[in-house]
Amino acid sequence: MLRKKMKRKRRKQRQKKKKPVNQYESIRWTIVENDGKQDNLVRLVGLKSLFAKQLPKMPRPYIARLVFDRRHKSLAILSDD
Numbered sequence: 646m647l648r649k650k651m652k653r654k655r656r657k658q659r660q661k662k663k664k665p666v667n668q669y670e671s672i673r674w675t676i677v678e679n680d681g682k683q684d685n686l687v688r689l690v691g692l693k694s695l696f697a698k699q700l701p702k703m704p705r706p707y708i709a710r711l712v713f714d715r716r717h718k719s720l721a722i723l724s725d726d
Contacts, residue, residue, distance in 0.1 A: 671724055671725035672722060672723070672724050673722075673723050673724075674720060674721065674722050674723070675688075675720075675721055675723060676718050676719070676720055676721075677689055677692065677718070677719045677720075677721050678715075678717070678718045678719070679712075679713050679714065679715050679717070688721055688723075689712055689713060689719070691721075692712055692719050692721060693708055693709055693712045693713075696708045696712065
């Protein structure tokens with residue numbers, strides 16, 4: 646009986662040690678381009694808003710023209726949070 650309890654306890658300790666918690670598991674990166682797909686267009690609108698907020702002196706129509714250009718590709722870092 647005591648041996649079984651000790652084995653269970655050791656097994657639980659080993660399982661806990663195997664997988665360290667990675668705080669960056671929910672972060673991923675993706676390339677976003679204007680290919681007409683709905684989810685990519687939503688991401689492009691978000692990128693346009695981000696660029697407009699970070700670059701307040703740059704005209705918004707210029708940012709929109711660059712971001713929504715069919716030949717342009719953007720690298721987006723996405724999080725599940």
